[in-house]
Amino acid sequence: MIWKKIKLWFHMLGSPPTFYRFGQVLAPWLWGAFAISAAIGLYQALYVVPSDYQQGDSMRILYIHVPAAWQALFGYTVMTVLAIIALIWRIRMTEIMAMACAPIGAALTLLCLATGSIWGKPMWGTWWVWDARLTSMLVLLFIYIGIMGLYAAYDDKRKGARVAAILVLAGAVNIPIIHFSVDWWNTLHQPATIRLMGESAMDASMLPPLLWMVLATKFFFGAALLDRSRNELLQQDRSKRWVEQQISGVPEQA
Amino acid sequence: MIPELTHAPYVWSSYGLFAVIFAWQFLQPMIKRSRLIDELKQAAEERRAAGSVQS
Amino acid sequence: MTALIEARRLEFHRYGEPVFKPLDLVLEPRQVVVLTGPNGVGKTTLLRLLAGILSPVAGTLAIHDSMTFVGHLPAVKGDLTCRENLAYEQALGEPGMTPAEALARVGLAGLGSRPGRALSAGQKRRLGMARLLVRNTAIWLMDEPYASLDDAGCARVDELLASQLARGGSVILATHQRHPALDPDQVRNVVLEYGSEQEFQQ
Amino acid sequence: MTALIEARRLEFHRYGEPVFKPLDLVLEPRQVVVLTGPNGVGKTTLLRLLAGILSPVAGTLAIHDSMTFVGHLPAVKGDLTCRENLAYEQALGEPGMTPAEALARVGLAGLGSRPGRALSAGQKRRLGMARLLVRNTAIWLMDEPYASLDDAGCARVDELLASQLARGGSVILATHQRHPALDPDQVRNVVLEYGSEQEFQQ
Amino acid sequence: MSKPVGNAPKALFQRDMKLAFRRLGESLLPLFFLFTVIVLIPLGVGPGPTLLARMAPGMVWVAALLASLLALEHLFRPDLDDGTLEQWFVGDSGVLGRVWARLASHWLITGLPVIVFSPLAAEMLHLPHHALGTLIISLIIGTPALSLIGGLAAALTLSTRGASVLLSILVFPLIVPLVIFATGAVSMQADGLDPTAHLGLLGAFTILAMTLAPFGISAALRMNLE
Amino acid sequence: MSKPVGNAPKALFQRDMKLAFRRLGESLLPLFFLFTVIVLIPLGVGPGPTLLARMAPGMVWVAALLASLLALEHLFRPDLDDGTLEQWFVGDSGVLGRVWARLASHWLITGLPVIVFSPLAAEMLHLPHHALGTLIISLIIGTPALSLIGGLAAALTLSTRGASVLLSILVFPLIVPLVIFATGAVSMQADGLDPTAHLGLLGAFTILAMTLAPFGISAALRMNLE
Ligand code: HEM
Numbered sequence A: 001m002i003w004k005k006i007k008l009w010f011h012m013l014g015s016p017p018t019f020y021r022f023g024q025v026l027a028p029w030l031w032g033a034f035a036i037s038a039a040i041g042l043y044q045a046l047y048v049v050p051s052d053y054q055q056g057d058s059m060r061i062l063y064i065h066v067p068a069a070w071q072a073l074f075g076y077t078v079m080t081v082l083a084i085i086a087l088i089w090r091i092r093m094t095e096i097m098a099m100a101c102a103p104i105g106a107a108l109t110l111l112c113l114a115t116g117s118i119w120g121k122p123m124w125g126t127w128w129v130w131d132a133r134l135t136s137m138l139v140l141l142f143i144y145i146g147i148m149g150l151y152a153a154y155d156d157k158r159k160g161a162r163v164a165a166i167l168v169l170a171g172a173v174n175i176p177i178i179h180f181s182v183d184w185w186n187t188l189h190q191p192a193t194i195r196l197m198g199e200s201a202m203d204a205s206m207l208p209p210l211l212w213m214v215l216a217t218k219f220f221f222g223a224a225l226l227d228r229s230r231n232e233l234l235q236q237d238r239s240k241r242w243v244e245q246q247i248s249g250v251p252e253q254a
Numbered sequence B: 001m002i003p004e005l006t007h008a009p010y011v012w013s014s015y016g017l018f019a020v021i022f023a024w025q026f027l028q029p030m031i032k033r034s035r036l037i038d039e040l041k042q043a044a045e046e047r048r049a050a051g052s053v054q055s
Numbered sequence C, D: 001m002t003a004l005i006e007a008r009r010l011e012f013h014r015y016g017e018p019v020f021k022p023l024d025l026v027l028e029p030r031q032v033v034v035l036t037g038p039n040g041v042g043k044t045t046l047l048r049l050l051a052g053i054l055s056p057v058a059g060t061l062a063i064h065d066s067m068t069f070v071g072h073l074p075a076v077k078g079d080l081t082c083r084e085n086l087a088y089e090q091a092l093g094e095p096g097m098t099p100a101e102a103l104a105r106v107g108l109a110g111l112g113s114r115p116g117r118a119l120s121a122g123q124k125r126r127l128g129m130a131r132l133l134v135r136n137t138a139i140w141l142m143d144e145p146y147a148s149l150d151d152a153g154c155a156r157v158d159e160l161l162a163s164q165l166a167r168g169g170s171v172i173l174a175t176h177q178r179h180p181a182l183d184p185d186q187v188r189n190v191v192l193e194y195g196s197e198q199e200f201q202q
Numbered sequence E, F: 001m002s003k004p005v006g007n008a009p010k011a012l013f014q015r016d017m018k019l020a021f022r023r024l025g026e027s028l029l030p031l032f033f034l035f036t037v038i039v040l041i042p043l044g045v046g047p048g049p050t051l052l053a054r055m056a057p058g059m060v061w062v063a064a065l066l067a068s069l070l071a072l073e074h075l076f077r078p079d080l081d082d083g084t085l086e087q088w089f090v091g092d093s094g095v096l097g098r099v100w101a102r103l104a105s106h107w108l109i110t111g112l113p114v115i116v117f118s119p120l121a122a123e124m125l126h127l128p129h130h131a132l133g134t135l136i137i138s139l140i141i142g143t144p145a146l147s148l149i150g151g152l153a154a155a156l157t158l159s160t161r162g163a164s165v166l167l168s169i170l171v172f173p174l175i176v177p178l179v180i181f182a183t184g185a186v187s188m189q190a191d192g193l194d195p196t197a198h199l200g201l202l203g204a205f206t207i208l209a210m211t212l213a214p215f216g217i218s219a220a221l222r223m224n225l226e
């Protein structure tokens, strides 16, 4: 049974010390991968791609805006999956990881909102309009914040994580709304133009840097997620023996 | 050789924000962990000093 | 005859610490279990575990029959009259006495149309007890039934306990100063102990 | 020496009926007055009259010194920690002990930073008592100080009473089962009686 | 297992209603608020019918939302304090049923009045008559979701300290999409477009809430009683 | 009489503040309403600046009103339930002082934040800049009256006696003219008219409330303790 395998794997990773060391090894690599892909992506975005004939160079914002937006949405999806596992199997690591997703996702959402409205000024002549896409994205930010707040409001962290997990599921409704908002309502915001595979309405020369940046944000998310989860783990297990051995035995970078 | 861009302030502020936010997301956990580990190390020291290593 | 409640190595944790020492508890029919122990040892916590309000952190718990729980708070609405409160309680499950009868049994005859908040401390406790009577459940869980009752009230509690035993029911109650005046071999005393060192013990 | 409280033919009415029989009460320094009587006879009502929360319907009442009232409800905020609750109480008037000392005296050492709502029933009562200690008032009004306290707790209450007498203060308390263990000629018992026929008396 | 639990929710519902009437003053607050908003806005805007008409759906919906928000803090808190909430979980008595009962009474007190008075409001705000039907339908479909989602938020924050703030932080984002659908539908109708698509989305949203929220609520309540 | 009661109100005020912020900054609550309103209205109305501008004063005041109303239920009820309210009357400790302290904290938590953020709100709603001053003044003069009248109503609703419930239902509507004056003043200013008359009425209203409400409140509170 496939589920059995998955659950088993989770439990294996679920042992705090294992996870801690796992993260300790993996995180630096992810950060490295992020640095490289981001470097390539940014270079191409700023120097290689020709400036747009009508938007001018302002369209270069796309290479920040869109990856941030997509990762913000994808990050929430990841968090949702983790939350479901946490609620069903009560695996502690998934509780912790789900909660660690929130701040990262919030940051990405913030970046999307900020770059978006910066882009909006030259394109639409205003920083902000209350159209569906923009609003629903703002809502996503609030959901992320709500999750963080709820988790923080409980002294007993496991309890807090499970309560917040319920909220995660509830908030998942918003993700499709964000994505399809441009189709459901006539918004200022442009409709989906980019097809990563197949015929894209976008000029081919503009695609590579976008792909690099999207890749970079993925690596970034993984790395940050590992880091934060490990911190939370340390925080919670501060009085456990394995932590004692960790910090006294293996010297910690940073 | 910074490229000459139209809408330069918009573009640069966006890329700047990207840099800031990502750096923040990288540094904050890092700093927090090092602080945490120092704390725990000290606590462990004290416990050893007290002679009772609790599990 | 089969047990009504079986608890094995029951535990509940707060702030990561066990509240009371792991507990084995078996409640047979026609039996009163009296929980004692210092303030804050976990009597209320245990009763809420047995009632199903809390779920055990460790150990097994099996409940084999219906129960009513009367906690420190009488769980009555101050805005409703005594009668209304009992009528609500009665509608929850298999009905027992009528509210009027129950009120008389606990010595609140004539106060049926008083709003709950207009009762004295002891009268509130009595109203809480009356909740046991309007329902027909095999297990009673009572948290300090004697608290702030006068002697007559305490005697009534003992009556109620006796009648519950007589009709084949059982009771688990927590108490401090006064203990039920019942035939000793129907009563079992259980003393709880702190699960972890408490600073105020030194 | 002069009386701290003088009440003559004191009455309070509810639903047009006198709650308890007209009452004469004089509280002298270094004296404990113990109010007893069946549930609902009016002990709490009387204490609240003396405290000034209620105003008498008939009779005269003279209060000659400062007082603290600990009722059935401990009058602490569940969201504030024990220490914060006591700090507030202390700021109300002439300060007595520090919150930390008071907590130790009532056996709550180490729970100072617990939020009030996370206390057990007995611990709440103890916190209520601690309110008496952080203030420096000549008269203590206590409503059922022994309720839901364990034996150690009850002993502490007696200690507190003794210390209050020792420093020249006085106490009026209402109680049911347990009476203060004090030198008898410092204690005066007052038994209240229903002011009107109660249906549940028949 | 001798206890028939079937009628527990009914009993709870009836008791809640009784209590609501005992506390008439507090029960009327939402309605009172609705009126204030509807009286107030035209005053601010001045009697430009077209302007008002465009605002009407938004206004009514904001009133509905805030009315239901007003009552949220009291959805479970009093029961937590007087010990009646923990009674829900005693034995194997169905908690879900009681959650439904409680939500129903909340809706009756906050949602229904808004629906009943919405024609009046629409009239005062000069909403085109052909749009009134859509407004009412959107309210009928939408307000239950307000109660469901609000209830979830209330349950999640029940025993936390920051209850009220947290509550609004949680409710706000979950509710906004709902209001977008609803007001969107009405304005479209007003502009002579076909609102069924929006109403469909609204319905989907509500059904989703109905299927998920109650479980979330009862889970959250139990977690908060620990 | 050895007890210096002078500092009791101060202590109460400080404790209330601590409670407010212990509850994760209940002070944020009104901001969320302000925000909710400011976000939702344009959604319903569509982002037409002129339209928004006309509604701005009403919106801000609705937010203030709602914040104030929502906090009302917590003004005395919790203290009644946990027995801290009756402590106000023990001995000859000044009750009026504490009533004032409680009202002050209520205003600080509900009124002040709205005032502080009203410029932001005005900006988002495109209120003409020359009207902003009047808006703020109207808030400064008016919000205390909200707390006072609301407090009276809250004190009256405490008891379940039909009479006082009725009274509270009578008291609430007093708030409506208040809000009308206030928004009226702002819109006049926005339209280039002279708002002083309205502001004057507003001030008179507030002063009246200040002189009467506290006595009414302490009387009502005592009544509820019997
Ligand atoms: C605050 C304002 C903005 C916000 C919150 C925002 C949000 C988003 C989001 C969430 C996405 C991802 C949608 C998805 O794939 O599901 C997105 C994509 C995109 N945004 Fe924005 N955006 C904003 C402003 C802008 C502006 C001003 C422009 C350009 C004029 C723009 C151009 C794009 C483009 C081209 C995409 C990719 C569309 C696709 O192919 O999926 N956005 N935006």
Ligand SMILES: Nc1ncnc2c1ncn2[C@@H]1O[C@H](COP(=O)(O)OP(=O)(O)OP(=O)(O)O)[C@@H](O)[C@H]1O
Binding pocket: C014, C019, C037, C038, C039, C040, C041, C042, C043, C044, C045, C046, D117, D118, D119, D120, D121, D122, D123, D148, E226
């Ligand atoms: N809601 C709560 N949150 C956190 N801790 C709690 C909570 N309720 C009780 N406690 C703590 O758990 C322990 C057990 O509490 P419990 O009420 O079960 O004691 P108890 O035996 O009933 O005491 P008492 O005899 O005073 O009623 C106490 O130390 C108390 O401080």
Ligand SMILES: Nc1ncnc2c1ncn2[C@@H]1O[C@H](COP(=O)(O)OP(=O)(O)OP(=O)(O)O)[C@@H](O)[C@H]1O
Binding pocket: C117, C118, C119, C120, C121, C122, C123, C148, D014, D019, D037, D038, D039, D040, D041, D042, D043, D044, D045, D046, F225, F226
């Ligand atoms: N708030 C109230 N409103 C109306 N009647 C009340 C109120 N409080 C108490 N009573 C009634 O007044 C009488 C006296 O109440 P009181 O609380 O003084 O009795 P008590 O002697 O303290 O009883 P107990 O020993 O149970 O505490 C009782 O009959 C009670 O029903």
Ligand SMILES: [Mg+2]
Binding pocket: C043, C044, C045, C072, C143, D120, D121, D122
């Ligand atoms: Mg207890």
Ligand SMILES: [Mg+2]
Binding pocket: C120, C121, C122, D043, D044, D045, D072, D143
């Ligand atoms: Mg009493």
